[in-house]
Amino acid sequence: MIRRSILYFLLLAGALFTTLPFIWMATTAFKSLTEAVSPTLVWWPAEWQWHNFVETFQAAPFGRYFFNSFLVGFVVTGAVVLTSLAAGYAFARLDFHGRTALFGVVMATMMIPFEVTLIPNYVLIRNLGWYNTYAALIVPWCANAFSIFLMRQAFMSLPADYFDAAKVDGCGHLRFLIRIAAPLVKPAMVTVGLFAFLGSYNSLLWPLIVTSEDTMRVLQVGLTVFSGAEGVRLHLLMCASTIVILPTVALYFAAQRYFLESSLGSGIKG
């Protein structure tokens, strides 16, 4: 009993320690600028500045940014789940020449940093006439090696007997993938989807580079309006950040069970 109490106490302390920055962010959203940038830690605002939210929404068209972020995020998520499902299955279950080599090539793309491909990708987008379009925000992120790897590992964990039994009943690869395999790897799919959504939702540099109009920009770009060369309006930045992280927190809690299952199963550290 005592050991369990100590364990819970440590876990609680750890959880509190982890959430402290978020608590500070949320309370700073209601502080004045002076309190927000104070070198001494101020936890609670002396006077709650509700008008910070009005000022935040007046500083940039956050409504449009929300719409764009969700649109891009959901389309990218759907596309990544589909492509990684198909590619992961192919690498796990289909026998074809050069499978190992091709998988190696796909994995090798994980070693190339984003900064290296930024310029060529931008050149490609410009030459395709996709500059300042949703296509530029979505298409380059519709498949990625990490998600393919994750799905491949999930498919490899399924016993081969499942497919053999399905084959005896006349089931082809596509039907087996859709009707049998995909439901069995649902936690991995949710994890892939969650990573894809968060990656898209949190991206800044790419949307900033390939868009020019407010109508095409996303939330993370919107957050930059509070940082200038002469200083940061920290109270408004924290206010916007608090609003911006709400959907991702909600999404995490909704998908928490699958996320944990898959993370623990695949050995991924958060």
Add this chain to the structure above:
Amino acid sequence: MAKSGFGFRVSGFGYWLWQKGLQLVHAGTCTLKRFTRHPTPDTRHPIPAFLATAVLLFIVGCGGGGGVATGQFKPINESAAVFWDRQTTETAELLRTIADEFNAKRPGALPVKVEHTGGYKEIFQKVTASVQAGALPSMAVAYQSMTAEYIQARAVVALEPLINDPVIGLTSSDLDDFFPVVLDTNKYPDSGNKMYSFPFCKSTLMLYFNKKVLADAGFDGPPKTWGEFLEQCRQVKAKTGKAAYPVSVDCSTIAAMIFSMGGEVASGRQTLFDQPAAIKTFELLETLAKEQLAYQIPPGTYDDEMALSQGSAAFTMRSSSGRTSIALLMKDAQDDWGMTAIPQDDPAHPSTVLFGPNVCIFNTTPEQQRTAWEFIKFFTSPEMSVRWALGTGYLPIRKSAANNPDIKKFWGEWPYNRAAFDCLPFAKSEPNLAGWQEVRTLVETAETEVLTGVKTARDAAAALKQKADAVLARQ
């Protein structure tokens, strides 16, 4: 070895590979265009096209953005002269309003469109990428170090033909109205001393002080010389226990201190960090740090401004454009602080550093270039210069601003409002040398080493001189 733009050196084979890569980009994307735009794709070459695209991604990726841009670039927007800028919130709104007024004066002509493109780093990245894509905006905000890179890529145009144009150019009286330093800072010695950019947002380094802290230490005003500055810091520490000066490590501040001690930072392509003024600057910082009169704040933060506003420090040195943010922090104690010229070795011959970005015009179509120039001319007209200064906290860049009733009213509102403008005649800019951006990082490293006691002032200055000269010699 061929020298490319953006600081990359490309070998003969690498350059050939790069050109082939670009040809493949063209072939690949043209076919992809057909493939994506028609319901029935051209099936003759889809696989080579995709292969080409894959190969080009590899080659271009390996190229890392090198490559030599030649000739004219396409405008990024055919129907508007796009201006990539970094202003946010109220200042962005003001810039857009000014652009709207400019457009309203020219019905039917190519309009100017201001686009927020993040900070300077993002603007540089986007211009770099756009150079490779062959399409650029009409103009963009740029520091001299950024423009120096654009010049190497032949992406920007020299402004003399536009400035001297009999119809849309500037008259000699117009040119005389600008403070010489704001024009000179846009001349590039490595490129025939031509003007490749025009002043946009200008400010000078200022000394901000907390009057209450100084009063507690027994002083009724800020220091005029570095000797007085050191003495005031010592008294602040002795009488209030506070570290007087939180230091924001910054190359421009070091340059300003060297200027104010009667020195220069470079002569030709040789730096002067081993000269008496530079050594004196580093020794002052060494003394301040050793006696715990100064401390280094985390990079990128504004902790010094906070410390000043909360009365836990006596001084900070920041750009005059920072006045608005300090005013916000001290809005309830406007009489408790002030700003003045930085201390000098010889107050009779003062000097400080000139800050602020410029605007450059890209090598696109003549119509885009003319529109960009006409906008710059409009934006820097005496009236707009004052309006921009009053709305943003930057300095009016014309001498005639001193006679403007609005600016006179502004100066009358607070005793220190005029201080930065009075520094403009003796402000100097850092050198416009290719490689100076790298030197800036070395200076900041040396400053950190002195403040943290890793090196003595003399050792840091000597090492800095050696490394900085090597960087400049490499260019």
